[in-house]
Amino acid sequence: MKRKLLLLLSMFLLCSFLFYPARSSQKISDIFNQANSLYEKGNFKEAISYYEQLVQSGKVSSDLYYNLGNACFKAGLPGRAILYYEKAMKFSPRNKELKQNLAYVRSLTVDKQFDEDGSIIFFLLSGMNGFLSINELTIIFMIFYFILFFTGLIYIFLPEKSVRFYNRIIASFVLFCFLISSFFLAIRIYDEEYVKKGIIMFSQEKARSGPGEDYTEVFTVHEGSKVFLRQTQGDWRQITLPSGYSGWVKNKSIEEI
Incomplete structure (x- = not known):
C-alpha cells in the first residue's frame, strides 16, 4: 500500500514538474496577447501595465521591449520609450524598424543625441555592438571552441601525416576565428557589465557639481537623454554625458538600460 502511495505521489510530482512550465508559458502568452489587444484599441497606458507585468516576471524579449517602447511613445512618454527601445536593441541590434523608431523618438527630444561614431575602429572596439x-556572439564563440576541440582530438588520434597536415591548416584558421570571437565577446561582456548607461526620465533635471542641492548647477539634461552612470552616493548618481561633461543628479530621475 505504501509503495503504491509513493508511486502515485512520485507520478503526481513528475507531472506537476513537466506541466508547470507549459502553464506558466501559456499565462505569459495570454498576458502578452492581452497587452497587444489593448494597444490596438488605443488603451496605451493599460497596455503598458500588462507589458510591465511581463518585464517584472523576468520573461523579457526583443518583441516585449519593442512593443512596450511603442506603447510608451503613444502614451506620451518619450523617455520610457527610448529606455525600452534601447533594451530591445540588446536583443535585436539589426532590427531596422526598431532602429528607425529609436532614431525618430530621439529626434523629438530636447537634447539631440545621435548614434555613436560609425567608424570601423569604433565598430571593432564596441564588439560589433550594432551588428x-x-x-549571438556567445553562440559563435562556442561553435569555434568545439570545432577547435575536435580538431585537437583528430590531431592526437589520427597519426597519418596527410591528415595532420590538413588538420593543422584547419586548426590554425579556427584558432584565429576563436581568438577574434573571444575578443569581441570579452568587449561586449565588459560593456554590458561595467559600462552602465541610463536614460533621463524627468522632463528636465539639473546636474550639480556634487551629490546635493547645495552644490553648483553645472548643466541641465532633459527627458530621453542617454548618459553614462558612475558612482552612487545617497540619493544621488554621478552621470557623464557623451560629450564628456559630468555632474550629479537625483537617482529617481534615471532608469538604467
Missing part, C-alpha cells in the same frame, strides 16, 4: 547581440 550582433551578446547571445
Whole structure:
C-alpha cells in the first residue's frame, strides 16, 4: 500500500514538474496577447501595465521591449520609450524598424543625441555592438571552441601525416576565428557589465557639481537623454554625458538600460 502511495505521489510530482512550465508559458502568452489587444484599441497606458507585468516576471524579449517602447511613445512618454527601445536593441541590434523608431523618438527630444561614431575602429572596439547581440556572439564563440576541440582530438588520434597536415591548416584558421570571437565577446561582456548607461526620465533635471542641492548647477539634461552612470552616493548618481561633461543628479530621475 505504501509503495503504491509513493508511486502515485512520485507520478503526481513528475507531472506537476513537466506541466508547470507549459502553464506558466501559456499565462505569459495570454498576458502578452492581452497587452497587444489593448494597444490596438488605443488603451496605451493599460497596455503598458500588462507589458510591465511581463518585464517584472523576468520573461523579457526583443518583441516585449519593442512593443512596450511603442506603447510608451503613444502614451506620451518619450523617455520610457527610448529606455525600452534601447533594451530591445540588446536583443535585436539589426532590427531596422526598431532602429528607425529609436532614431525618430530621439529626434523629438530636447537634447539631440545621435548614434555613436560609425567608424570601423569604433565598430571593432564596441564588439560589433550594432551588428550582433551578446547571445549571438556567445553562440559563435562556442561553435569555434568545439570545432577547435575536435580538431585537437583528430590531431592526437589520427597519426597519418596527410591528415595532420590538413588538420593543422584547419586548426590554425579556427584558432584565429576563436581568438577574434573571444575578443569581441570579452568587449561586449565588459560593456554590458561595467559600462552602465541610463536614460533621463524627468522632463528636465539639473546636474550639480556634487551629490546635493547645495552644490553648483553645472548643466541641465532633459527627458530621453542617454548618459553614462558612475558612482552612487545617497540619493544621488554621478552621470557623464557623451560629450564628456559630468555632474550629479537625483537617482529617481534615471532608469538604467
